[in-house]
Amino acid sequence: MRFNWNWDYMKASKYFYGFSIALAIVGMICVSIFGLNYGVDFRSGSNVDVNLTKQVSQAQIQSLLDSQGIGEDVDYTPGNERFGIRFSEVLTDQQVNQLKTAFNSKLDQGASFEVNTVDTEMAKELERNAIYAVLIACVAIAIFVSIRFEWRFAIAAIVSLLHDAILVIAIFAIFRLEIDLTFITAILTIVGFSINDTIVIFDRIRENLRFAKKKSKADLAAIVNQSIAQTMTRSLATVFTVFIASVCLLIFGGASIRMFSLSMVIGLLFGAYSSIFIAAPLWLGLKSKQKPPAAKAAKPVNP
Incomplete structure (x- = not known):
């Protein structure tokens, strides 16, 4: 009709x-x-996407970041088998390697990482x-x-x-x-x-x-x-x-x-x-x- x-x-x-x-x-x-709540693309900082092989809670990640001294201003975006961590500051290569090592040893040994960094300019x-x-x-x-x-x-x-x-x-x-x-x-x-x-x-x-x-x-x-x-x-x-x-x-x-x-x-x-x-x-x-x-x-x- x-x-x-x-x-x-x-x-x-x-x-x-x-x-x-x-x-x-x-x-x-x-x-x-x-x-506006700009993402890392429009403000300086680093975005770390973590592909997980097992369940990891936000509290566990926050505790890990606090222990590493890089968890002062962090936003989380949880997803299925994927966890995004956005830092308001640009992480150095040493901090990135430190985060990867700590995450693999304490939370998920098989996790893989993708790091995107945008500077101020x-x-x-x-x-x-x-x-x-x-x-x-x-x-x-x-x-x-x-x-x-x-x-x-x-x-x-x-x-x-x-x-x-x-x-x-x-x-x-x-x-x-x-x-x-x-x-x-x-x-x-x-x-x-x-x-x-x-x-x-x-x-x-x-x-x-x-x-x-x-x-x-x-x-x-x-x-x-x-x-x-x-x-x-x-x-x-x-x-x-x-x-x-x-x-x-x-x-x-x-x-x-x-x-x-x-x-x-x-x-x-x-x-x-x-x-x-x-x-x-x-x-x-x-x-x-x-x-x-x-x-x-x-x-x-x-x-």
């Missing part, structure tokens, strides 16, 4: 605008007070490049949409993309979730899926505009609602497919991609409604303020 998607989406958009603005404000407050460069990547992606999308459609579509699309990114960052700031390079990868992936849904809706709006005779605000709102209803099945099918894959990665994936999977799950939820309730209503508001073209004066007929 085919579901009837006909609904006044433009009227309901004000509630989604309110929710998004409120969540963004709460996120900004958390960022200003607590800052590299952390700043990674943070700067991540910001550049997101900005360049948004600018490139704005140029493409402006050429393919018009500038009003481009503004609406960019606001929608920034909306998705800001709300994901807000969730991570509120719940103090770790932000690393996989998080940036997830943001760029979310931007790609979100602009895909937005372009599909915009293309249908442009197509329906060609056959519309009246162009008042009420007529434009009806066209937008009709366009969204016509593309709803396709949009939800696309998002739902990727959402299920992301949830499976979150549940069954390893600790190293957990933040990526979680970012995708959250971002897909926000992106699912941003194209409908953020981008389309914003375009409608911009388009309704467009002045109608002036009528050309009739040329006098020569006797």
Whole structure:
């Protein structure tokens, strides 16, 4: 049975605008007070991933680190047969070898280690490049949409993309979730899926505009609602497919991609409604303020 998607989406958009603005404000407050919980990729330090051959508790590892004198500021990320230990300071080769020897002799003889170290300059460069990547992606999308459609579509699309990114960052700031390079990868992936849904809706709006005779605000709102209803099945099918894959990665994936999977799950939820309730209503508001073209004066007929 085919579901009837006909609904006044433009009227309901004000509630989604309110929710998004409120969540963004709460996120900004958390960022200003607590800052973001950067991973080792964006701040100097060392990250030690330990592959285990038997169960080892966090208390045992903390006790081992305390005995070695390198456990002052350590974050733990437990996983199935894998344990991540993040140090806020850069470990020297001597400290790394000391940790490996102590771990193998006291906790797990068959454990293997992977050590990643980021110094201060590299952390700043990674943070700067991540910001550049997101900005360049948004600018490139704005140029493409402006050429393919018009500038009003481009503004609406960019606001929608920034909306998705800001709300994901807000969730991570509120719940103090770790932000690393996989998080940036997830943001760029979310931007790609979100602009895909937005372009599909915009293309249908442009197509329906060609056959519309009246162009008042009420007529434009009806066209937008009709366009969204016509593309709803396709949009939800696309998002739902990727959402299920992301949830499976979150549940069954390893600790190293957990933040990526979680970012995708959250971002897909926000992106699912941003194209409908953020981008389309914003375009409608911009388009309704467009002045109608002036009528050309009739040329006098020569006797």
